[in-house]
Amino acid sequence: PVGTAVLLCLALGCNSFGPRTLEATHPQYNHAISRSLDEQFLLNLVRLKYRDNPFFLEVSAVTTQQTVQHEVSASVKFASGADSLTPSGGMTYKQTPTISYAPLRGDQFLKQILSPVPLEAVLILTQSGWSVERVVSVCVERVNDLDNASNASGPTPSREPRYKKFQEMTEILRELQVADAIELGAASNGAGKEGGAGHELVLRLKPRAELAERIARLKELLGINGTDNELRLTNDFLNRPKNSLAVRTRSMMGVLFYLSHNTHVPEDHEKEGLVTLTKKADGEPFDWDTVTGKLLRVESAPGRPLNAFVAVRHRGAWFFIRNNDLESKSTFMLLSQLFNLQAGQIKTMAPALTIGAGG
Structure with a gap:
């Protein structure tokens, strides 16, 4: 009876393992991919501020293989007047995720991000x-x-x-x-x-x-x-x-440039000439907050910020959008939707980069 109970327990566990694994892992992959795409957008905005080349990677596939192995054994001990049966069982779980990336590049992608946003897209939004x-x-x-x-x-x-x-x-x-x-x-x-x-x-x-x-x-x-x-x-x-x-x-690239200018860089980066300083007609510094401050504001800090909605590290500094900056978060969401409308459907023939994410 004890051995039967062990077998039944293991069988039930195995039967419910798949659904339970889906419940546990699907939200985690969803959150991770969403956060990764947000960080990519922010990183490219910061790159444009520094006149560094932007680059886009698409997560083209996420697969994971799960295996379960179980063992059941029993030992019998014969002793005078008291025989005993000692069952034992074990289960081994292994998960092997694989993530494939595809670079967004090629002439079709370039044409899409350099072409003016259609008026129909403005209407849709x-x-x-x-x-x-x-x-x-x-x-x-x-x-x-x-x-x-x-x-x-x-x-x-x-x-x-x-x-x-x-x-x-x-x-x-x-x-x-x-x-x-x-x-x-x-x-x-x-x-x-x-x-x-x-x-x-x-x-x-x-x-x-x-x-x-x-x-x-x-x-x-x-x-x-x-x-x-x-x-x-x-x-x-x-x-x-x-x-x-x-x-x-x-164009989509013009939108990215436009929103990148209100990135507040470290003061020493300005002194080193790593970014362009916009000047008024009288020679005084121009504040881009007056143009896009109601839309998007990217701040910087020497260490990783604790109150960030999204944060990336670039050129030795952390750049981020505050978690309570709802206006910037709204524009960031709009930017993502606009990118998907304008360029997100372009598929390239570039080889995908496949990385095993470990077990």
Whole structure:
């Protein structure tokens, strides 16, 4: 009976082992991969601040092999008047995880990250619940004559950018979005390919008395006639129709550069000339917090920070986003979604790097 009990116990344990292992390991791999991708994004932002080359690796596969071996034995002892049976059992568990990485590279990937973000992507993000102020500030570098730090779409510039009127425009758009006084969507223009119905993006204003002053200011900034409330979006600045919005978006690489400038580096790195110092017209240092402080702020410290949402080490210092910096965390999440929209689906023929993660 004792031997039967041991066998039954081992059998039950083996039968439930697979589901229990999945419950234990799946969340751990999920957390580890998510954290790794966040660290990669932050590291590449910091690299761009230092004019170091960014590099992206994709976790293309995670596999793990689990084996269970069990042994059952019994010893019998014969003694005068008292025979005894002593059962014994053992179980050995081994897990062998394997992780495959694939570099994101090649001409298709390069074209995707250097091509302007499609206006349709801006529409998708705003319709999915994102703040129009955040999406437009990150993705768009010019609307009509309003410049959104277009010189920030590359390596850190030496001269301060133009951005204040564009920033005011996005703040008004956000106010109107909260008040449900704007709609951004696709409208038919009756001129599609092969005789079908065509569509173009439209920003529709829904005027109300209490918002009249803000809408008037928005139109003034955009150079729009006071009576037109349906503004069609185009990317043609040379032949822009009257009362339309000519929009130029950043590329994915331009977005990364734009958000990298508000990385606060150690003072000695500035003195050593490792980063570009942007100057105002009067020669005073320019503070990038005024441009992207509401979007993303990356701080630095000599040691690993304890209150970080994500942190990476680069050039002897730690760079991080604070765990309670919700604005930066929101933009960081938007950046990840935008990257997946723009470049995340590109598959390359580069060989994968497969690493055994140990047992």
